[in-house]
Amino acid sequence: MFKIEIVPRYQETDQMGVIHHSVYPVYYEQARVAFCDEIGLPFHEIEAKGLRQAMLEMTVKFHQPARFGSKYSLYLTVSKAGKVKLVFHYALKDAEDNLVNSGETLLVWLDENLAPINLAKKHPEVYQLLKSYEQSK
Amino acid sequence: MFKIEIVPRYQETDQMGVIHHSVYPVYYEQARVAFCDEIGLPFHEIEAKGLRQAMLEMTVKFHQPARFGSKYSLYLTVSKAGKVKLVFHYALKDAEDNLVNSGETLLVWLDENLAPINLAKKHPEVYQLLKSYEQSK
Amino acid sequence: MFKIEIVPRYQETDQMGVIHHSVYPVYYEQARVAFCDEIGLPFHEIEAKGLRQAMLEMTVKFHQPARFGSKYSLYLTVSKAGKVKLVFHYALKDAEDNLVNSGETLLVWLDENLAPINLAKKHPEVYQLLKSYEQSK
Amino acid sequence: MFKIEIVPRYQETDQMGVIHHSVYPVYYEQARVAFCDEIGLPFHEIEAKGLRQAMLEMTVKFHQPARFGSKYSLYLTVSKAGKVKLVFHYALKDAEDNLVNSGETLLVWLDENLAPINLAKKHPEVYQLLKSYEQSK
Numbered sequence: 001m002f003k004i005e006i007v008p009r010y011q012e013t014d015q016m017g018v019i020h021h022s023v024y025p026v027y028y029e030q031a032r033v034a035f036c037d038e039i040g041l042p043f044h045e046i047e048a049k050g051l052r053q054a055m056l057e058m059t060v061k062f063h064q065p066a067r068f069g070s071k072y073s074l075y076l077t078v079s080k081a082g083k084v085k086l087v088f089h090y091a092l093k094d095a096e097d098n099l100v101n102s103g104e105t106l107l108v109w110l111d112e113n114l115a116p117i118n119l120a121k122k123h124p125e126v127y128q129l130l131k132s133y134e135q136s137k
Numbered sequence: 138m139f140k141i142e143i144v145p146r147y148q149e150t151d152q153m154g155v156i157h158h159s160v161y162p163v164y165y166e167q168a169r170v171a172f173c174d175e176i177g178l179p180f181h182e183i184e185a186k187g188l189r190q191a192m193l194e195m196t197v198k199f200h201q202p203a204r205f206g207s208k209y210s211l212y213l214t215v216s217k218a219g220k221v222k223l224v225f226h227y228a229l230k231d232a233e234d235n236l237v238n239s240g241e242t243l244l245v246w247l248d249e250n251l252a253p254i255n256l257a258k259k260h261p262e263v264y265q266l267l268k269s270y271e272q273s274k
Numbered sequence: 275m276f277k278i279e280i281v282p283r284y285q286e287t288d289q290m291g292v293i294h295h296s297v298y299p300v301y302y303e304q305a306r307v308a309f310c311d312e313i314g315l316p317f318h319e320i321e322a323k324g325l326r327q328a329m330l331e332m333t334v335k336f337h338q339p340a341r342f343g344s345k346y347s348l349y350l351t352v353s354k355a356g357k358v359k360l361v362f363h364y365a366l367k368d369a370e371d372n373l374v375n376s377g378e379t380l381l382v383w384l385d386e387n388l389a390p391i392n393l394a395k396k397h398p399e400v401y402q403l404l405k406s407y408e409q410s411k
Numbered sequence: 412m413f414k415i416e417i418v419p420r421y422q423e424t425d426q427m428g429v430i431h432h433s434v435y436p437v438y439y440e441q442a443r444v445a446f447c448d449e450i451g452l453p454f455h456e457i458e459a460k461g462l463r464q465a466m467l468e469m470t471v472k473f474h475q476p477a478r479f480g481s482k483y484s485l486y487l488t489v490s491k492a493g494k495v496k497l498v499f500h501y502a503l504k505d506a507e508d509n510l511v512n513s514g515e516t517l518l519v520w521l522d523e524n525l526a527p528i529n530l531a532k533k534h535p536e537v538y539q540l541l542k543s544y545e546q547s548k
Contacts, residue, residue: 010444010454011294011437015287015342021192022166022285025159026422033421043421044480054202055158060195068289069455147307147317148300148431152424152479159422163285170284180284181343205426206318295466296436303433329432332471339465 004034006072006092018065024101025058028090031076032105035088041129049123052110053086060103064094071095081130083120084108141171143209143229155202161238162195165227168213169242172225178266186260189247190223197240201231208232218267220257221245278308280346280366292339298375299332302364305350306379309362315403323397326384327360334377338368345369355404357394358382415445417483417503429476435512436469439501442487443516446499452540460534463521464497471514475505482506492541494531495519 006027014020036042046053066072073093080087085108092101109119120127143164151157173179183190203209210230217224222245229238246256257264280301288294310316320327340346347367354361359382366375383393394401417438425431447453457464477483484504491498496519503512520530531538 009437010288010440011296013289014284015289015291016189017289020285021195022159022162025162026420029159029421042480052153055199057199058158058197062192062194065191069453146300147303147425148433150426151421152426152428154426157422163283166284179343206316290463295469296433296440299433299436326427328476329473331473332432334469336466336468 002031002035002038002076004031004074004076006030006066006074008066008068008070008072010068013068016065018067021060021062024060024062024092024103025105027074027092028058028076028088028103028105031074031090032088035076035078039129039133041126046126049126050112051117051119051123051126052112052114053107054110054114055105055107056085057106058103059105060101062101064098064100066092066094066100072100077135078130078133079104079136081127081134083118083127084116086130139168139172139175139213141168141211141213143167143203143211145203145205145207145209147205150205153202155204158197158199161197161199161229161240162242164211164229165195165213165225165240165242168211168227169225172213176266176270178263183263186263187249188256188260188263189249189251190244191247191251192242192244193222194243195240196242197238199238201235201237203229203231203237209237214272215267215270216241216273218264218271220255220264221253223267276305276309276312276350278305278348278350280304280340280348282340282342282344282346284342287342290339292341295334295336298334298336298366298377299379301348301366302332302350302362302377302379305348305364306362309350313403313407315400320400323400324386325393325397325400326386326388327381328384328388329379330359330382331380332377333379334375336375338372338374340366340368340374346374351409352404352407353378353410355401355408357392357401358390360404413442413446413449413487415442415485415487417441417477417485419477419479419481419483421479424479427476429478432471432473435471435473435503435514436516438485438503439469439487439499439514439516442485442501443499446487450540450544452537457537460537461523462528462530462534462537463523463525464518465521465525466516466518467496468517469514470516471512473512475509475511477503477505477511483511488546489541489544490515490547492538492545494529494538495527497541 012019012023075091077089079089090103111117149156149160212228214226216226227240248254286293286297349365351363353363364377385391423434486502488500490500501514522528
């Protein structure tokens with residue numbers, strides 16, 4: 001399973017003393033970027049191929065508050081690498097391996113004109129690469 | 138239905154030229170704050186009563202990109218005002234009344250020690266007030 | 275003097291219970307955008323003319339903390355509308371007219387290729403318009 | 412000189428395709444936090460001592476745009492570790508060692524009631540520690 005380390009920033013806290021709930025989608029994106037780098041498909045290469053992604057839906061579940069001063073691991077799983085849709089699942093865990101936050105994002109593939117495409121037809125090499133990482137969460 | 142105006146900030150755009158997906162939960166929160174003000178239950182009064190809220194789950198659906206330079210209306214509905222849970226539904230529409238973004242947040246009521254409470258028992262006046270705004274989305 | 279209302283967002287607070295210091299530049303930008311709208315020179319028109327702006331320097335002074343739940347007025351002054359440089363000055367005041375925050379931004383004019391230009395030569399109408407608002411802070 | 416690595420987040424870009432100018436103060440804060448950790452004075456220990464910091468002034472200079480997809484080094488220098496004031500200087504450099512951004516922040520020491528204090532008197536060990544890192548930028 002792919003993993004990045006998350007060190008919350010002071011700026012990400014709110015006056016309840018916890019990481020604000022709007023920050024987790026930013027952590028998720030950071031994990032997607034790092035994952036794409038890791039598998040040899042960095043964002044600038046995706047863009048250079050004329051490929052775009054649009055987020056269709058995002059779900060975030062808050063199990064425990066995350067705090068400044070603690071360190072976390074964010075696990076990313078490719079739960080569906082389809083011809084049209086790409087689903088990632090995320091799990092944020094603290095140092096004791098407690099689940100702090102989990103979520104899912106649904107992306108669709110677009111061309112440069114932001115029209116939906118069939119990735120398997122247009123960029124089979126990208127489709128196959130992502131498919132090889134697909135797994136149940 | 139309760140409504141606020143949203144004028145996207147330049148800082149909220151990303152290099153795709155659209156409002157970044159992590160910003161919508163901030164708009165939602167802005168709507169909750171304005172709604173609570175409107176019904177005579179401002180956040181500082183909620184806090185003064187020793188009440189806290191924790192977000193348990195959030196779902197965001199992206200129908201169309203929102204852009205800097207346009208103006209939007211964000212509609213908020215109380216879809217469930219329960220003894221333990223509070224569910225809001227959000228719909229962001231553009232000037233032509235097209236649905237741009239929609240979402241839902243699930244909050245639970247806590248006391249000052251962040252332990253879950255039964256709002257109907259502890260603060261029946263708050264419970265009744267919110268209940269009176271409950272409606273199907 | 276040009277003025278906008280600032281209602282701090284909950285998300286902008288930090289765990290010290292105040293508005294985080296990185297938020298004020300975002301308020302400043304909001305004031306610049308509103309000012310340009312007001313004088314009939316909206317950002318999209320500036321961009322449509324092939325004009326770009328780059329920030330060269332920004333100074334922010336913190337006199338008192340701003341807080342969620344309070345309302346503020348942000349005053350903007352064009353302190354220099356030059357051929358190359360554009361300087362804005364900002365003053366954030368609370369409801370009792372106390373100075374909470376003040377700052378300055380220095381922008382330079384660029385063309386579409388992000389090369390510096392002489393605004394008075396390339397777009398005299400924009401230069402004259404801004405010049406007419408120049409005043410000492 | 413103390414240094415951290417900065418990997419810009421996609422969310423930090425704006426529609427000009429560069430890192431938004433309001434993000435640099437967040438990078439600076441990240442450097443301060445990492446520096447304090449490094450010298451054995453983590454933020455939670457500072458807070459546990461009843462010490463608070465307030466930012467009085469911040470200056471940010473933009474030499475070149477920073478971009479998503481590139482990596483940067485952020486250098487932090489303690490330019491003044493006084494009894495009342497603490498000044499940090501920052502320099503962000505790209506992989507070719509070009510200066511991209513530089514800045515300065517002025518903090519003052521407060522007690523738990525947010526009243527200014529003389530650090531050398533109240534917490535000489537903290538004062539001495541920081542003093543030992545003071546250097547010209």
